[in-house]
Amino acid sequence: MAEPHEEKEDQAEAHLNILRHSTSHLMAQAVKDLFPGVKVAIGPSIETGFYYDFDYEPGFTEDDFAKIEARMTELVKMDIPIVRKMVKKEDALEMFRKAGEAYKVELIEAIEDPEVSLYTQDNFTDLCRGPHLASTGQIGVFKLLSVAGAYWRGDEKNKMLTRIYGTAFPNQDSLDAYLKFVEEVKKRDHRRLGKELDLFSVSDEVGAGLVIYHPNGALLRYLLEDFERKEHLKRGYQFVVGPHILKLDMWKKSGHYENYRDNMYFTKIDDVDYGIKPMNCLSHIMVYRSTIRSYRDLPLRYFELGTVCRHEKSGVLHGLLRVREFTQDDAHIFLRQDQLHQEILNIMEFVHDVMEIFDFKYEMEISTRPDKYIGTLEDWNKAEQVLKEVLDGQGLPYDINEGDGAFYGPKIDIKLKDAIGRKWQCATIQCDFALPERFDLYYVDSDGKRKRPVMLHRVVLGALERFIGVLIEHYGGRFPVWLSPVQVIIMNITDEQEPYVRSMRDAMVSEGLRVELDTRNEKLSLKIRDGMVKKIPYMVVVGKKEMANETISVRVRDGGELKDIAVRDFIERVKEENLLRR
RNA sequence: GCCGAAGUAGCUCAGAGGUAGAGCAGCUCACUCGUAAUGAGCAGGUCGGGGGUUCAAUUCCCCCCUUCGGCUCCA
Numbered sequence: 167m168a169e170p171h172e173e174k175e176d177q178a179e180a181h182l183n184i185l186r187h188s189t190s191h192l193m194a195q196a197v198k199d200l201f202p203g204v205k206v207a208i209g210p211s212i213e214t215g216f217y218y219d220f221d222y223e224p225g226f227t228e229d230d231f232a233k234i235e236a237r238m239t240e241l242v243k244m245d246i247p248i249v250r251k252m253v254k255k256e257d258a259l260e261m262f263r264k265a266g267e268a269y270k271v272e273l274i275e276a277i278e279d280p281e282v283s284l285y286t287q288d289n290f291t292d293l294c295r296g297p298h299l300a301s302t303g304q305i306g307v308f309k310l311l312s313v314a315g316a317y318w319r320g321d322e323k324n325k326m327l328t329r330i331y332g333t334a335f336p337n338q339d340s341l342d343a344y345l346k347f348v349e350e351v352k353k354r355d356h357r358r359l360g361k362e363l364d365l366f367s368v369s370d371e372v373g374a375g376l377v378i379y380h381p382n383g384a385l386l387r388y389l390l391e392d393f394e395r396k397e398h399l400k401r402g403y404q405f406v407v408g409p410h411i412l413k414l415d416m417w418k419k420s421g422h423y424e425n426y427r428d429n430m431y432f433t434k435i436d437d438v439d440y441g442i443k444p445m446n447c448l449s450h451i452m453v454y455r456s457t458i459r460s461y462r463d464l465p466l467r468y469f470e471l472g473t474v475c476r477h478e479k480s481g482v483l484h485g486l487l488r489v490r491e492f493t494q495d496d497a498h499i500f501l502r503q504d505q506l507h508q509e510i511l512n513i514m515e516f517v518h519d520v521m522e523i524f525d526f527k528y529e530m531e532i533s534t535r536p537d538k539y540i541g542t543l544e545d546w547n548k549a550e551q552v553l554k555e556v557l558d559g560q561g562l563p564y565d566i567n568e569g570d571g572a573f574y575g576p577k578i579d580i581k582l583k584d585a586i587g588r589k590w591q592c593a594t595i596q597c598d599f600a601l602p603e604r605f606d607l608y609y610v611d612s613d614g615k616r617k618r619p620v621m622l623h624r625v626v627l628g629a630l631e632r633f634i635g636v637l638i639e640h641y642g643g644r645f646p647v648w649l650s651p652v653q654v655i656i657m658n659i660t661d662e663q664e665p666y667v668r669s670m671r672d673a674m675v676s677e678g679l680r681v682e683l684d685t686r687n688e689k690l691s692l693k694i695r696d697g698m699v700k701k702i703p704y705m706v707v708v709g710k711k712e713m714a715n716e717t718i719s720v721r722v723r724d725g726g727e728l729k730d731i732a733v734r735d736f737i738e739r740v741k742e743e744n745l746l747r748r
Numbered sequence: 749g750c751c752g753a754a755g756u757a758g759c760u761c762a763g764a765g766g767u768a769g770a771g772c773a774g775c776u777c778a779c780u781c782g783u784a785a786u787g788a789g790c791a792g793g794u795c796g797g798g799g800g801u802u803c804a805a806u807u808c809c810c811c812c813c814u815u816c817g818g819c820u821c822c823a
C-alpha cells in the first residue's frame with residue numbers, strides 16, 4: 167500500500183501527465199492549422215514534457231516555434247472543449263483513411279478492441295486512449311524545446327518523421343524551476359567540466375570517439391585503476407593481460423565474426439587477417455586452456471583492465487559516455503554449475519560495496535532467453551533460475567526484461583543512479599554457455615570425467631571512460647578527496663613565504679598527498695577564486711603568521727575553515743581520507 | 749547510419765560579399781597584497797577542410813570532417 171503522501175504525489179504526477187498529453191494534442195492542432203498537409207503520428211507525455219511526431223515534407227525548424235506557440239496560445243484562449251467519443255473500429259478507420267492519416271490507420275489496425283476512443287477539440291480529432299483535460303483553457307504554461315528526427319515506430323527501417331519536443335507545467339513558477347534545473351544539469355555536463363577542469367579532450371585530428379586524457383584526467387583514471395586492482399586482488403581475482411589484435415580465425419571460432427563483425431575493426435599482417443578486440447574474453451579463454459584444469463581449481467577469476475575498440479555509429483558518440491576505444495574492468499570467471507549461485511552472489515556483493523563507496527544507488531534487471539539463442543534449454547532455465555534466486559535471496563527488487571539476454575546466456579544489468587537521479591548502465595553480469603562449448607573448455611571432475619565449465623563475463627565499473635564521465639556529473643566535478651587529482655593547493659600571501667611553502671609542498675608530496683602550489687604574485691582572493699573554480703578540496707593559506715607558528719589556515723572547498731592547524735595534523739587528516747576513500 | 753542545428757583567438761562569444769572584434773586566459777611591467785577576479789601595456793586568427801560562383805568569399809552554393817539535440821544501437 168502506498169503511503170498517503172505518496173498517493174498525493176502520484177496524483178500530482180498523473181495530473182501533470184494529463185496536462186502534458188493535452189498540450190501535445192494542442193500542439194498537433196496548432197501545427198495542423200498552420201501547416202496544411204502535415205500528417206500526425208504519435209504524441210505522448212514523457213518525463214520531461216511531451217512530444218509529437220509529424221510527417222511533413224519540408225520538416226520543421228526551431229524558427230517555426232514562435233508561430234506554433236502563438237497559435238497554441240490562441241487555442242488556449244478559445245477554451246475549446248476536449249470531447250471523448252467511443253466509435254467502432256471500422257468507422258474510425260474510415261474516418262482517418264479519408265483524412266489521409268496513414269499513421270493513425272496503422273495504429274488502429276493494430277488495436278484488437280472493437281471500439282476505439284477519439285478525442286476531438288474543434289477541427290482536430292485524434293486517436294487516443296486519454297485521459298485528457300476537459301478543455302484547452304485548462305492547459306497551463308508550455309514551451310517548445312527542440313526538433314529531432316525520429317523513426318516511425320522507433321524502427322530505423324521506417325520513414326523518419328519530425329519530432330517536436332516541448333514541456334508544460336501548471337504554472338510559470340514550475341516551468342521556470344524546471345528550466346533552471348536544466349541549466350544546473352548543463353553545468354554538470356562532463357564534457358563542459360572535462361574542459362573546465364582540464365581532464366580530457368577529444369580531437370577531430372585524432373579521430374571521433376577517441377579520448378585523450380590530460381594530466382588530471384589521467385591521474386583520476388589512475389586512481390580508479392589502482393582502486394580496481396586492489397579490490398580485485400582482495401576478492402580472489404588474478405591479473406591477466408592479452409593482446410589487442412588476435413587472428414581473425416579466433417573471432418570466427420568464437421562467433422564474434424558472425425555476430426559482431428559490424429562493430430569490429432580489422433587489419434592484415436604479412437597477409438594474415440587479424441581483428442582488433444572488441445571484447446577481452448578470448449585471451450582469458452586461452453589462459454584457461456593453457457593447461458589441464460581440475461574441479462578443485464575452480465572458480466578461476468581472470469581480471470584485466472582490457473582496452474577494446476568498437477565501431478560505434480558516428481551519431482551515437484557522446485563525450486566519455488559513448489566512445490570507440492575504451493577500457494573495461496573486465497573479468498571472466500570459469501566455474502562449475504554448482505558454484506554459479508555463490509559466485510554471482512560474490513559479484514553482487516562486490517558491486518554493492520563499490521556502489522556504496524561512490525555513493526550511487528542502483529537498480530537491477532534480469533534479461534532472459536531471446537528467441538535466437540544457443541545452448542540447451544535446460545542450461546538456460548537453470549541459469550535464469552540462479553540469477554533470480556540470488557536477487558531474491560538479497561531481498562532486492564529487480565525488473566525482468568523478457569527475451570533481452572545475450573544470445574549466449576542470460577544476464578543481470580545494474581543501472582546506477584547518480585546524484586540527480588539519472589540512470590546509467592555500468593555493471594553487468596552475463597552467463598555464457600557458448601564460448602566454453604566453442605573452445606571446448608573442460609575441467610576434470612571428481613569422478614575423473616571431463617566436464618564443461620560455465621563462464622561468467624562481468625564488469626563492475628563497466629568502461630572506465632563511461633564511469634569517469636558519470637562520476638564527473640555525479641559529483642559535479644567536486645570529487646571526494648581520495649579521487650581528487652589535486653587535493654591541496656598551497657598559497658602564499660607574499661614573496662616572503664615562497665621558499666617556506668615550497669618545502670611544505672615537498673613534505674606533503676612525500677607523504678603521498680597530491681599538492682599544487684600557487685606562488686603567483688597575486689592577491690589571495692584571486693588565488694582562492696582560482697582554487698574554487700578548479701574545485702580543489704583544500705586551499706592552504708600561508709602568511710606571515712602561519713610561517714611563524716608553523717601552522718596553516720585551510721579553506722575547505724565544501725564549506726568551513728581549519729584555522730591555524732598544525733601541518734602534521736593536516737597531512738594525517740588527508741592521509742586518512744585517502745585510506746577511507748572519502 | 750538517419751533527421752535537424754552549429755563550427756570565428758587557448759576558452760566563451762559578437763560580426764559582415766571588400767581579406768576580422770570583445771571578455772577571460774597568456775606574456776611584460778607596476779603593486780607585496782589575508783579567503784571568489786589590482787591596474788596598465790603587448791601579443792594572439794589560412795573565420796573546421798576541400799571544391800565552385802564572383803573583380804573580390806570567412807560571408808553565397810556543393811561535398812567532406814567534427815560537435816550539439818534527437819532516433820536507432822550500446823560499456
